[in-house]
Amino acid sequence: MQVNHTKKLVSNLKRATVIRGKWNGTKYHVIHKLGEGACGVVYLCERNGIETALKLGTDSARITTEVNVLKSFQRVQGKRLGPSLLDVDDWVTPGGITLPFYVMEYVKGQELATFLHGKGSEWLGVLLLQLLMDLGNLHESGWVFGDLKTDNLLVTSPPPRLRLIDVGGTTQIGRAIKEYTEFYDRGYWLKGSRKAEPSYDLFAVTMIMLEVGGRGRFERGSDPRQTLERKLQQATALKPFTPLINNVWAGNYQNGLEMREDLVNLLQRRPEPKKRNMPVSTRTSRRKKTKKTSFATFEIGAIFVSVIIFYLIYMLFFL
């Protein structure tokens, strides 16, 4: 009962509540709740005019585990893996209960499904490239993300960038996955073990694709593997990605970067030059193109069209 009481307290903090660290003395002002997790609640807080995300927990062991992961990410120089860690402390509530918390960078973004709504499948491709790059880096530094799911992804913009949040499942390669969610777990789908291997994350990526490219999450049914095949066929938006997904399911990729390479090839193989994904590709290649004189006149037209499209998309972000 004591536990229930504490849980209620933790998840119902009022605006302007002051959380003061017991060890460091730093004060945070609660703005509003961002979300609730298995081992704590995340609040948007303000400190000296800066917005931060503060995770207040009930389970000290799990909070500590997450802090350890975030700390070790900071040691990986120059690569951004998850939100950066700002502070770790305890809060003694007015009622005298001590609660552990940590403070991290506030990732201000949209949910993946919200972002993708009404956009072409090329956007899914672009965000997947980013996700696979981040996962690839994570894998190279010896970690597996583990609890990879749409709830743990946010798209910040502009420019649109997919970010990983919630490192609660992040596990050292070779160990048992710390935390997972059934729908994204390959063990649940009888597609492999729960050992932390890079391929564990890649399976979850394909489930994210099925979720956002199809009609959300679904049950595994009596024959899980067959269910997966069927759902893949039904998700017409995933047509271009089918070979990629099948490769993951066949266990053909050792890590995120390998899968990413195939995805790059797949995305670039698109035949028609004037599709909606022009803005993205033209932006990066514009500088190179000015050198190639032979196609100059043709390209001026193409760049002109794509700059207009790009501008329109940009406008949409600011409205």
Added chain:
Amino acid sequence: MKKGTLKQILLLTDGCSNQGEDPVAIAALANNQGITVNVIGIIDDDQSEQPEGLEEVEAIAMSGGGVSQIVYQQALSQTVQMVTKQAMTQTLQGVVNQELKQILGEKKTFEELPPDKRGEVMEVVEDLGETCDLEVLVLVDTSASMTPKLATVKDALFDLSLSLNARSGNNRFSIFSFPDKKAPIHKLMDWTPHLDGISKIFPKLASGGITPTGPAIKEAIYQFGKKGLFGSMKDASEPYEETGF
């Protein structure tokens, strides 16, 4: 650090005991023998979250030094593995704390340590959790009301072995059911490292209307001492039995 064996009883039930000794007392006995008692109370999908009779679930786990959770059937798999792991962490944390106290001579719990120290302790706990050996005796209540839930229980146990066998440490599982006509508990599966064969042995039908949870736990304690897989365990009284460096 040392490698050792954690011992757990995992009780799956949907109601209150109604025969024999008080399970809360017997759970304390188990804990005293170095065995953690975890309890999962399963409720029907149309039941309210605080059904009567399930208060006992929390009380048994508390006195058994373990973790308890009340869940709907559909969440059973995830809960079973989570509760087991959480109990492991809890026990190991206790052991590490104990050692720290011996080293530092401090009377401090994990929560009272400064965050940095906590981080270090947690690393040790996680290492142990990954590498230690684990024995889980699953005790399934098969009284009449459990009948429609047994298929889900079977899936959840298979899933548990999937989770635990991803660790580097060794696992041993055994499965018992209760009530039984002749004895306090009925052996469904002897100690085994994998639960692959679980489909074959799992009962299709439940038995009886009584729920003698206390006597069942008492008999389960005896099952740890009985088998000889890890050498003598008869005089094990530490929650985490050390078997060397």
